[in-house]
Amino acid sequence: MKKTxxxxxxxxxxxxxxxxxxxxxxxxxxxxxxxDFQLIRQEGLMGKVMTLGAILNIAVFFLLLHYKKxxxxxxxxxxxxxxxxxxxxx
Numbered sequence: 001m002k003k004t005x006x007x008x009x010x011x012x013x014x015x016x017x018x019x020x021x022x023x024x025x026x027x028x029x030x031x032x033x034x035x036d037f038q039l040i041r042q043e044g045l046m047g048k049v050m051t052l053g054a055i056l057n058i059a060v061f062f063l064l065l066h067y068k069k070x071x072x073x074x075x076x077x078x079x080x081x082x083x084x085x086x087x088x089x090x
Contacts, residue, residue, distance in 0.1 A: 002071070009064065009075020016060045016076075017083050021053030028052070047087040054080055 026032055029049065031040060040046050057080050064073040 005069065005071035006075045006078070009069070009072030010079045010082075011075075012060060012064075012072065013057050013076040013079025014083070016056045017050070017054050017079065019053075020056030021050050023056075024049055024052045050083065050087050054083055 025036075025040075029040070029045070037046070040049060057076050061073050061076045064070075064076065
C-alpha cells in the first residue's frame with residue numbers, strides 16, 4: 001500500500017465531483033454553461049448542485065473497491081467529506 005494512493009483517490013474524488021456537478025448543471029438546471037455559476041450562487045442553488053454532483057463519487061468508490069484499491073477508495077471518501085464541508089460554507 002502506497003500513501004500516494006490516498007492522494008490519487010482524493011484527486012479522483014474532486015474531479016468526479018466537478019464532472020458530476022457539470023453534468024447536473026447541464027441536465028437538470030436552466031443554466032447551461034460554467035459562466036452561470038455566479039447566478040447559481042446568488043439563487044442559493046450551488047450547494048444543492050454540488051451535492052447532486054457528488055453522487056458520481058459513489059460509483060467511483062464502488063468501482064475502486066471492485067478493483068481492490070481500498071486506499072484510493074478512502075481518498076474518495078475523504079474528498080466527499082471535504083466537499084460536504086465546503087458546501088456548508090458556500
